[in-house]
Amino acid sequence: MTFTTCYPARLADDIAGLLDTLNEHLIQATPQEAAQILAKVLDGEDGVLGRMTGLMATGSHFAKDLSMRDILPPEIWLALGRAANELHDIGLDIDEHTDTISALATPPPDATVTVPKPAVSATGVGRHR
Numbered sequence: 001m002t003f004t005t006c007y008p009a010r011l012a013d014d015i016a017g018l019l020d021t022l023n024e025h026l027i028q029a030t031p032q033e034a035a036q037i038l039a040k041v042l043d044g045e046d047g048v049l050g051r052m053t054g055l056m057a058t059g060s061h062f063a064k065d066l067s068m069r070d071i072l073p074p075e076i077w078l079a080l081g082r083a084a085n086e087l088h089d090i091g092l093d094i095d096e097h098t099d100t101i102s103a104l105a106t107p108p109p110d111a112t113v114t115v116p117k118p119a120v121s122a123t124g125v126g127r128h129r
Contacts, residue, residue, distance in 0.1 A: 019048070022037065022041075025037065026038075031104060032104060032105060032107065035101050035102070035104035035105035036105040038101050038105075039098065039101050039102050039105045042091075042094050042098060042101065043098075044091045044092075044094070044095055044098075049087065049090070049091050049094070050091060052087060053084060053087040053088050053091060056080055056083045056084035056087055057081075057084040059080045059083075059084075060077060060080035060081040060083075060084050063076045063077035063080050063081075064077045064081075
């Protein structure tokens with residue numbers, strides 16, 4: 001008998017692998033790059049933390065439905081709900097610091113690199129027809 005994994009389960013595995021890759025990038029990042037990564041990850045709505053919170057809330061609703069039908073023990077529903085609430089609270093705590101992280105992620109205006117204009121070559125000067 002062949003066991004085939006459904007697409008969403010494979011997707012969860014892929015996301016877990018991508019999070020490992022992101023972690024490796026964070027380890028090797030400069031402070032500015034690390035701040036850019038963290039600003040994206042910690043975004044309460046569109047970042048990884050916000051989306052993970054939403055995923056736990058959805059999981060809690062799923063577990064509640066199955067718990068009410070006596071398919072899952074209620075402890076699973078409660079644990080997923082608690083996880084969603086804790087992640088939400090963590091997100092609120094981190095929101096206080098997102099401006100600081102974003103400021104570090106943005107280079108100061110005087111750090112912009114200006115590209116010098118190319119010098120006119122001597123062979124091109126004075127050639128008018």
